[in-house]
Amino acid sequence: MSGNTRTHIVRPRRICNNWRVISEDLRDAFASTCAVVPAYNEGASITNVVRAINEHMPGSRVAVVDDGSRDDTALRAREANALVLSLPVNLGIGGAVQTGFKFALANGYDYAIQIDGDGQHDPSEAHHLISELLADHADIVIGSRWLGRGDYVAPRNRRYGMKFLEFLVSWKAASHFTDTTSGFRALNRRALTLFAEHYPSDYPEVESIILARHHGLRVKEVPVSMKPREHGTSSIRGYKTLYFMVRITMVIMLGVMNTDNS
Amino acid sequence: MKGYVLAAVISLVMVTVTIRAIRKRQLTETLAILWLVVSFATVVLSALLPSGAFNSLAKSIGIAYPPDMVLVFGMLFLFLFSFRLSVSMSLQKSRQKTLVQDLALLRAQLESRPGG
Numbered sequence: 001m002s003g004n005t006r007t008h009i010v011r012p013r014r015i016c017n018n019w020r021v022i023s024e025d026l027r028d029a030f031a032s033t034c035a036v037v038p039a040y041n042e043g044a045s046i047t048n049v050v051r052a053i054n055e056h057m058p059g060s061r062v063a064v065v066d067d068g069s070r071d072d073t074a075l076r077a078r079e080a081n082a083l084v085l086s087l088p089v090n091l092g093i094g095g096a097v098q099t100g101f102k103f104a105l106a107n108g109y110d111y112a113i114q115i116d117g118d119g120q121h122d123p124s125e126a127h128h129l130i131s132e133l134l135a136d137h138a139d140i141v142i143g144s145r146w147l148g149r150g151d152y153v154a155p156r157n158r159r160y161g162m163k164f165l166e167f168l169v170s171w172k173a174a175s176h177f178t179d180t181t182s183g184f185r186a187l188n189r190r191a192l193t194l195f196a197e198h199y200p201s202d203y204p205e206v207e208s209i210i211l212a213r214h215h216g217l218r219v220k221e222v223p224v225s226m227k228p229r230e231h232g233t234s235s236i237r238g239y240k241t242l243y244f245m246v247r248i249t250m251v252i253m254l255g256v257m258n259t260d261n262s
Numbered sequence: 263m264k265g266y267v268l269a270a271v272i273s274l275v276m277v278t279v280t281i282r283a284i285r286k287r288q289l290t291e292t293l294a295i296l297w298l299v300v301s302f303a304t305v306v307l308s309a310l311l312p313s314g315a316f317n318s319l320a321k322s323i324g325i326a327y328p329p330d331m332v333l334v335f336g337m338l339f340l341f342l343f344s345f346r347l348s349v350s351m352s353l354q355k356s357r358q359k360t361l362v363q364d365l366a367l368l369r370a371q372l373e374s375r376p377g378g
Contacts, residue, residue: 065366083374085366091359099363106367201359 026127029134031059034109035126036100037082038093038183039064039117043071050080052123053115057130063103064117067096073117093183094204101187102196113186121184125224129186138220139191140212142177143184147223161241165206165248172252173213177221180206184224191217206248269308276301300339307332 035053039046046064053062064077068090077084085099097114104112111133115121121143129141165180183205187195194215200207212219280301284294310316320328 083370085370087362087366089362091362095359095363099366102363103367103370201356 025134026131027059029111029130030057030127032108032110033057033060033130033186034100034104034107034112035060035062035123036097036104036112036114037062037064037077037117038067038096038100038114039069039073039077040067040090040093040096041069041071041073042117043069043073043076045119046073046117047076047080049115049117049119049123050077050082053126054081056123057113057126060113061107061109063100065096065100067091067093092202094199094201097183097204098195098199101192101199105189105192105196109192110189111186112192114183116183120226122225122227125184126186128222128224129184132220132222133186133188136188137218139188139217140209140219141186142179142182142209142219142221143224143226144177144179144182144221145224145226146178147221158241161245164245168249168252169206169209172210173219175213175219177209177219179221180209182224182226184226200251203244203247207251210252266308266311269311270305273301273304273308276304296343 035057037046037049037053042049050062050064053060062080062082063085064073064082065085066074066077066087068087074084074086085103087096087099091099100114101112111130113126113129115123115126125143129143132138132141162179162181166177169180170176185205191212194212194217195208198211200211209219277298280289280294280297283289284298289297307316310319316331317328320331323331325331325334
């Protein structure tokens with residue numbers, strides 16, 4: 001099941017293998033899973049992302065959150081048979097993802113898995129995350145790039161930032177995290193209930209880990225491989241990297257996460 | 263003497279602008295009251311100028327150079343007011359987020375209804 005040597009020719013057979021590997025329990029879990037796909041101007045990649053989710057998570061519901069895109073993201077997602085939650089104005093990644101969580105919670109799904117619309121996350125690895133939830137090993141499972149699987153290399157300037165976040169979050173959350181900025185994550189109902197109510201808006205990945213730990217949720221990482229993005233650009237670049245670091249540090253140090261005193 | 267006239271004209275213009283905005287309902291009641299008070303305060307201050315009462319008022323609260331009194335209180339007011347605006351803007355932003363999300367969810371619900 002190593003994701004790196006896949007070719008188109010062997011693909012159908014691999015799915016057959018996959019089906020044998022996927023247990024009855026996991027298939028039931030997929031049937032009560034909502035895949036939340038935040039997408040902002042991802043018309044070029046959204047079709048493949050939705051198809052891959054349908055292929056590797058049979059029975060799951062794909063909810064694409066179109067964050068006020070100006071391209072054909074919503075149209076293409078609908079063509080690929082996804083449910084589209086269209087935000088009339090751009091809310092940013094946090095607000096978009098939270099919309100998906102609210103949808104999953106309101107429609108009675110037991111699990112939600114966030115898979116970015118840019119094709120960076122590989123849905124064929126989703127079962128690693130879901131099976132951890134199924135076994136009740138955690139309330140939130142994060143796919144980490146840095147636990148051995150795959151060969152993702154981040155640009156150098158980002159690596160220092162990620163190291164810093166790793167230290168800060170691991171210290172504050174009182175357990176070790178290797179990939180705090182990963183958006184590839186799965187949640188159970190307990191986590192969904194919290195995040196539907198409180199979710200950071202602009203750069204939610206890091207802050208949400210602290211928030212979850214503050215509320216006593218169990219957060220666990222599993223190894224995944226990630227592809228460098230094919231289209232579009234990261235939301236965090238240039239001077240924004242510095243702003244991002246300052247912001248995260250402030251949020252963590254000042255205890256902005258204490259939602260109970262607001 | 264010309265300085266007093268200028269101050270009086272500016273404060274009267276401020277009062278006029280405020281009252282016009284209120285009549286056009288461009289301000290909510292709370293902010294309307296605030297700006298009315300502020301603009302009338304500037305009228306009173308400019309009226310105090312010729313009599314020398316302004317200077318003695320500044321001296322009485324320990325400000326040696328009277329024009330500084332305007333700067334100090336003006337900046338204090340602007341700081342507090344812009345801070346309040348920031349707080350209210352953040353609140354509006356989070357309310358707007360909830361509304362946008364609810365709209366998207368309701369729209370999806372509507373579309374998924376049979377025949378909808």
